[in-house]
Amino acid sequence: MTATPDRAGTVPESTSRAVPADDAINAAMAEAADRLEAVAPGYLERVRQATGRLAVRARPAGVGGHEDATPDAPAHERRGADAGGPLDTGAGAARLALLAVEDAATIDVDVPVASRQRAAQPLKAGVKRLVGWYVSYLGQQVTVLGRSVTRLGAVLVERTEELDARTEAISGDVARLAERIERLEHPAR
């Protein structure tokens, strides 16, 4: 049995290297940046901001995702709601809350009839048979309502995220405009 990592000879020889940022590349970058700025002023910055908003790692704080979203977050969210815990309004929290709604939206009308008391089991089964049609009818309507609410939630979350993204996109422009107004109003500063 192999007891230690055996890298040599098990994978084709890898001599990976990254292209160094030498002078020629720097010159090419500067030239391309100038060309881009000449044909489309501000476009590169727009591209950087737009792609940065979709990045998972090292994306700007407050943009896009919910940093604390953990794999078991829906369950956590549900526990939080049950316990009346603090309301998280982070960017990804709405999606997680929506998942909890989605999870709970389907009503299970197949009532369990098992019981520790022998006599209770047939009684439960009888009641289930008697009211089954009624419970199914109610359950169906509640399920439809739940799904409609989930859909509404999904639309609202999607819309909110779009607005968040747009707000983020224009905040830079607003800051620049404010700076410009400041300079115009106080040219001596």
Next chain:
Amino acid sequence: MRIDQFLPDFAPHDAIGNHVLQLRRVLRDAGYESDIWADIIHPPVARQARHYREHPSVRPGAGDLALYHASTYSDMAGWLAARAGAGDRLVVYYHNITPAEYFARWEPVAAEGCGRARRELASLAPSTELAMAASAYNQAELLDTGYRSTVVSPLLVDLDEYHAAPDSRAVARHRARGGTRWLFVGRLAPNKCQHDVIGAFAAYRRAFDPAARLVLAGAPASARYLRALERLVADLELGDSVELPGGVPFGELVAQFASADVFVCCSEHEGFCVPLIEAMELGVPVVAYAAAAIPETVGDAGVLLEDKDPLTVAVAVGSLLSDRERRESLVRAGRARAGSFSLPLTSKQFLGHLDAHLRGS
């Protein structure tokens, strides 16, 4: 002796499905009895596998070996652990599991699945005799997860299949629109960062070639991420220069490679990345962000970038395509590199590891 393969999801024409089929052939040729057992079996490969719950019970003392392909979560992991306790011998082949953080924002349920898959991987470590990794990058993760006996054995890919003549009409159709053609192949998933490819392409189009086109072939792993990509294309005013054809049939895939000028990969997490090998084999130069297993797959046969700022990637592509000699030399190096992952070589490596393990034990 039986060496049966187990995998959660057996699909045709994907890297893991192809690998498993090749491994079965290699194992049977080597004289082992070997079948494929899966949880989800897609209809086109229904005749190639059976549901794992139908697997005969453990034959104590027979020394049979179960080879589990770990890539996602499955009840199969617990089932295999129980069988290992009953006397089956367990070998894990690790294809890698996408870190949950990549899906948490887009698909929290999928993120939960990724987390569960990693927990299952860790739970199998104590009962695993040997863990095989598709790359040294994956091997390092196995060691971190608690696996003691590990080896690297690259994925089995039949590169000869890619040399079937591409559909000439499809190639002509792709080429008719002119402009430089960028290509990336892979599921549309947040870890593969297609948004960065779009960003770099947008910069390239304005700075180098306004007629350039980008094809991002691959089925969406997240509908929300797909919508975000479509919005990004619209926001950056790229119109119909970006194509998102979804998963494409094999013939169309070969035609896309045959029409491409450059393969651009900005992925942040890959356990191996078969499309890089496909591109190199088919003479498409590779420009890639040096992350995860990508540097060891590409080796010296592609342009590896330390950052993936849109301008950096655009300039890397622009400089490469404008230098014919460098481009040709990279294509030659790419073919040689892909050759080092040829099916006879990787099959021999796999059997070598297996034989050494069986002899040692």
